[in-house]
Amino acid sequence: MEWELQSWQSSCAECGREFADREEYYSALYSHDEGFERKDCCISCWGQGQRDAFSFWRARTKKAPEPPRRFVNDDVLIEFFDRLAGATDARRQRLAFIMAVLLLRKRLLRETGRRRNDNKVLWILHCRSLDKEYEIADQGLAAGETAELMQEIGQVLNLSLDGVGDRLCR
Numbered sequence: 730m731e732w733e734l735q736s737w738q739s740s741c742a743e744c745g746r747e748f749a750d751r752e753e754y755y756s757a758l759y760s761h762d763e764g765f766e767r768k769d770c771c772i773s774c775w776g777q778g779q780r781d782a783f784s785f786w787r788a789r790t791k792k793a794p795e796p797p798r799r800f801v802n803d804d805v806l807i808e809f810f811d812r813l814a815g816a817t818d819a820r821r822q823r824l825a826f827i828m829a830v831l832l833l834r835k836r837l838l839r840e841t842g843r844r845r846n847d848n849k850v851l852w853i854l855h856c857r858s859l860d861k862e863y864e865i866a867d868q869g870l871a872a873g874e875t876a877e878l879m880q881e882i883g884q885v886l887n888l889s890l891d892g893v894g895d896r897l898c899r
């Protein structure tokens with residue numbers, strides 16, 4: 730699976746300046762009622778954004794002649810999952826489940842067991858890099874819901890999620 734970021738807006742969301750090659754900048758996710766919004770921001774504009782962000786990371790544009798591409802590294806994905814895993818609202822719990830599937834595929838999480846809790850199946854997952862255990866409820870998602878959530882995650886993190894849905898659809 731490709732985790733490379735596809736072309737994203739290649740300018741600062743605040744000042745509108747085009748990023749140079751190999752320029753460092755910040756990417757941040759902001760949580761709204763309607764979903765997550767992603768903004769890329771140059772170093773000098775970064776400030777207020779940090780306090781308001783749900784999650785953020787530092788990145789660097791890639792060298793020309795290819796169009797600038799931005800990467801999300803494994804730590805970013807784990808941190809995003811870690812934040813979602815503690816969520817109590819249903820929408821974020823569904824996103825946490827989808828992130829869990831992505832991280833399992835990437836072997837950043839390992840499934841150590843499953844258990845039942847009321848009418849839910851909980852996946853017991855271990856993250857080696859954080860040495861942390863998670864229990865994520867299997868959301869039993871329909872294909873349509875899965876596609877919608879995958880699209881949301883794909884957009885905010887700008888990931889190519891081809892094939893990931895196969896495992897979620899049943």
Ligand SMILES: [Zn+2]
Pocket residue numbers: 741742743744745746770771772773774
């Ligand atoms: Zn700027």
